Amino acid sequence: MLYGALEAGGTKMICAVGNESGQILDQVIIPTTTPDETMPKVIEYFKSKLDDSLPDDEKIQGLGIACFGPVDVREGSKTYGNILNTPKIAWRNFPMLKTLKDALGDIPMGFDTNVNCSLLGEATWGSAKGLNDAVYITIGIGIGMGAISGGNPIHGMLHPEAGHLMMSRVPGDDYKGHCPSHGACFEGMACGLAIEERWGKPARELGDRPEVWELEAKYIAQAITDILLILSPQKIILGGGVMNHAPLFPLVRKYVLEYVNEYIDTKELRNINSFIAPAALNGYQGVMGAIKLAESAAAE
Amino acid sequence: MLYGALEAGGTKMICAVGNESGQILDQVIIPTTTPDETMPKVIEYFKSKLDDSLPDDEKIQGLGIACFGPVDVREGSKTYGNILNTPKIAWRNFPMLKTLKDALGDIPMGFDTNVNCSLLGEATWGSAKGLNDAVYITIGIGIGMGAISGGNPIHGMLHPEAGHLMMSRVPGDDYKGHCPSHGACFEGMACGLAIEERWGKPARELGDRPEVWELEAKYIAQAITDILLILSPQKIILGGGVMNHAPLFPLVRKYVLEYVNEYIDTKELRNINSFIAPAALNGYQGVMGAIKLAESAAAE
Numbered sequence: 001m002l003y004g005a006l007e008a009g010g011t012k013m014i015c016a017v018g019n020e021s022g023q024i025l026d027q028v029i030i031p032t033t034t035p036d037e038t039m040p041k042v043i044e045y046f047k048s049k050l051d052d053s054l055p056d057d058e059k060i061q062g063l064g065i066a067c068f069g070p071v072d073v074r075e076g077s078k079t080y081g082n083i084l085n086t087p088k089i090a091w092r093n094f095p096m097l098k099t100l101k102d103a104l105g106d107i108p109m110g111f112d113t114n115v116n117c118s119l120l121g122e123a124t125w126g127s128a129k130g131l132n133d134a135v136y137i138t139i140g141i142g143i144g145m146g147a148i149s150g151g152n153p154i155h156g157m158l159h160p161e162a163g164h165l166m167m168s169r170v171p172g173d174d175y176k177g178h179c180p181s182h183g184a185c186f187e188g189m190a191c192g193l194a195i196e197e198r199w200g201k202p203a204r205e206l207g208d209r210p211e212v213w214e215l216e217a218k219y220i221a222q223a224i225t226d227i228l229l230i231l232s233p234q235k236i237i238l239g240g241g242v243m244n245h246a247p248l249f250p251l252v253r254k255y256v257l258e259y260v261n262e263y264i265d266t267k268e269l270r271n272i273n274s275f276i277a278p279a280a281l282n283g284y285q286g287v288m289g290a291i292k293l294a295e296s297a298a299a300e
Numbered sequence: 301m302l303y304g305a306l307e308a309g310g311t312k313m314i315c316a317v318g319n320e321s322g323q324i325l326d327q328v329i330i331p332t333t334t335p336d337e338t339m340p341k342v343i344e345y346f347k348s349k350l351d352d353s354l355p356d357d358e359k360i361q362g363l364g365i366a367c368f369g370p371v372d373v374r375e376g377s378k379t380y381g382n383i384l385n386t387p388k389i390a391w392r393n394f395p396m397l398k399t400l401k402d403a404l405g406d407i408p409m410g411f412d413t414n415v416n417c418s419l420l421g422e423a424t425w426g427s428a429k430g431l432n433d434a435v436y437i438t439i440g441i442g443i444g445m446g447a448i449s450g451g452n453p454i455h456g457m458l459h460p461e462a463g464h465l466m467m468s469r470v471p472g473d474d475y476k477g478h479c480p481s482h483g484a485c486f487e488g489m490a491c492g493l494a495i496e497e498r499w500g501k502p503a504r505e506l507g508d509r510p511e512v513w514e515l516e517a518k519y520i521a522q523a524i525t526d527i528l529l530i531l532s533p534q535k536i537i538l539g540g541g542v543m544n545h546a547p548l549f550p551l552v553r554k555y556v557l558e559y560v561n562e563y564i565d566t567k568e569l570r571n572i573n574s575f576i577a578p579a580a581l582n583g584y585q586g587v588m589g590a591i592k593l594a595e596s597a598a599a600e
Contacts, residue, residue: 070564085565133456145530149449149456156433156449156532157568164563165526168468181563226465230445230530232456263464263481264370265385268457 003298004046004063005290007114008096010088010141013038015045017060018291022125024284034090035099043103050104062108064293066117066286067096069144073112073155081111087180108300110293115146115160116153117289118239118279123148124292126280128235135233136279137162139220140240143187147231163187165226170218190219192242203242213248220248221255224276228260234268239279252276303598304346304363305590307414308396310388310441313338315345317360318591322425324584334390335399343403350404362408364593366417366586367396369444373412373455381411384458387480408600410593415446415460416453417589418539418579423448424592426580428535435533436579437462439520440540443487447531463487465526470518490519492542503542513548520548521555524576528560534568539579552576 002025007014009032016027026049030041049060070084081097097111112120119128119136128134132151138144143163147154154160164179165186175198179188188194195203199212206212224236238252253272260269268275279285302325307314309332316327326349330341349360370384381397397411412420419428419436428434432451438444443463447454454460464479465486475498479488488494495503499512506512524536538552553572560569568575579585 133454147530149454150452152450154433154449154532157534157566158532158564160530160532161564162530164529166468166522166559168466181561182559222466226526227530229465230447230460230462230527232454232458232460234457259466259482261481264458264461266457 001295001298002049002058002060003291003294004049004060005287005294006042006046006063006065006067006100007117007286007290008032008065008067009114009286010068013042014287015042016287016291017049018288020295022121022288022291024287024291027287032088032091035094039099043100046100046104050107060107060294062110062294062298063100063104064110064117064290064295064297065097065100066112066114066290066293069113069115070158070161071096071111071113073116073153073159108294108297110290110297112153112289112293113144113146113159114286115144116148117146117293118285119146119148119237119289120153120292121281121285121287121289122237122279125288126285127237127277131234133231133233134235134237135227135231136237136239136285137220137223137227138240139190139192139238139242141192143191143240145227147233149231162223162227163191165223167219167222170215173215186219186223190216190223190242192240195242203245207245213245213251216242217248217251218255220252221259224252224256225259228256228264235274236276237279238276239285243278249276249278301595301598302349302358302360303591303594304349304360305587305594306342306346306363306365306367306400307417307586307590308332308365308367309414309586310368313342314587315342316587316591317349318588320595322421322588322591324587324591327587332388332391335394339399343400346400346404350407360407360594362410362594362598363400363404364410364417364590364595364597365397365400366412366414366590366593369413369415370458370461371396371411371413373416373453373459408594408597410590410597412453412589412593413444413446413459414586415444416448417446417593418585419446419448419537419589420453420592421581421585421587421589422537422579425588426585427537427577431534433531433533434535434537435527435531436537436539436585437520437523437527438540439490439492439538439542441492443491443540445527447533449531462523462527463491465523467519467522470515473515486519486523490516490523490542492540495542503545507545513545513551516542517548517551518555520552521559524552524556525559528556528564535574536576537579538576539585543578549576549578 145162177184177188178194445462477484477488
């Protein structure tokens, strides 16, 4: 069976076709500019995968949409499938799901945040395979979190926005923070843009400055400590460009254990190297999660 | 149908019988001292509600156990139903569920944390009725949190322990904190014992000191802000002795809105008085949640 997958990100749209094993068989990348420019190309791609001239087994059976947020993921809501108050003005209140439904007709569609989809991909085929309670944090230009509890993505009134967790300032750190809404929140202190503003160079040019990564690890570990105290996940996966600086992992693990201070005694925390781990799907976790979302929608 | 409910707390055990409407029809309170002293009385109570001489419709059809933590709530685990590394030495590693199963025989039993059960009670009959994503925080001698996501209690590797969230110190506050593990965590800064140690009097004698409640509200609001950014609940219920100081509610709501700073735009946050609300079940939420747990176990 073939499924369509759309990973709608702030800079690019990845349109793909994959199968029930998560294999990606075809993919095109379309820049995210404005809905008027971008969406016709996205629609054209998926229309070509639904064309009547195709044999049935070469047509996609559903579409999964992994969308940048904030988005309305509450099924039954009047604005279900819309992008909400994003700083990307052109996309504010854009009805992503409705636009695709109107254009592609009556095929099953699933819709979630890109970070929930990344976790869905990792929980189906990757680093969190088989787990029911897990967290995915992406630390790149911005910071986002997806989570599953009891096997299902966490939505609630909106969806997790843990990039904006409140932080306790590390003593001696007087950086004002990069977040326009909160200043020194998690994203404000630890995202890629914050690293660049604080140290005057992008993260990739700071590999030889251990103090950069000590400080970065302390903020990431604070956020992880709060997340594990609230969600009690079986695993926390860290992805995104900043985490490509591999020496961060041991530092983050060290500070999480220091902050938890043996208060939580579980086999997961005793195996900290597997509890706090990188993504396993080589950057394809979002697209693969969207494939899984499509498969689930088609099975309903 | 009648169900047994045990709310096992650190100072007392509430043993009760209730029906499927959550009505409590009978109740006794037994002090929590040591397992050897306390458990025979608990067992005697529930045995009397299972006695062969009773007509079938006066016997309990299941037992729900709402237990102080940390506890093992992972069904299938070897230590499922045990109390774990509690500071109450006599109860450490005590097999609560197994002891009751061995004594009471083959009746359906449900087991969860007391805070998850309080939320289950409120989500079934109280302030969170009908909601699938909600949080219950009790702020008393200590601080605990229960949560449901998608209608199910959050367990994961253990269960939420959000009493120990990391806090950003309020400027000017130099209190060292009351938590033996973390010092100035949420519980360390804001539990009833912290209030008493910080101000030299118990909370109930500090009603005329507005600065006490300003500071208390700022720490509670910090924790709520982090919880709502991670869990995205539709409602947050606050209970426990400290929250009986009613003027806390408006202060907490004010600071939560200040900390979120309009970043999250949902109808729930626009209705903050209903989003952050007191428990509705008059202190019976834990026992009533245990009744619901028993009913669910009997229905399986």
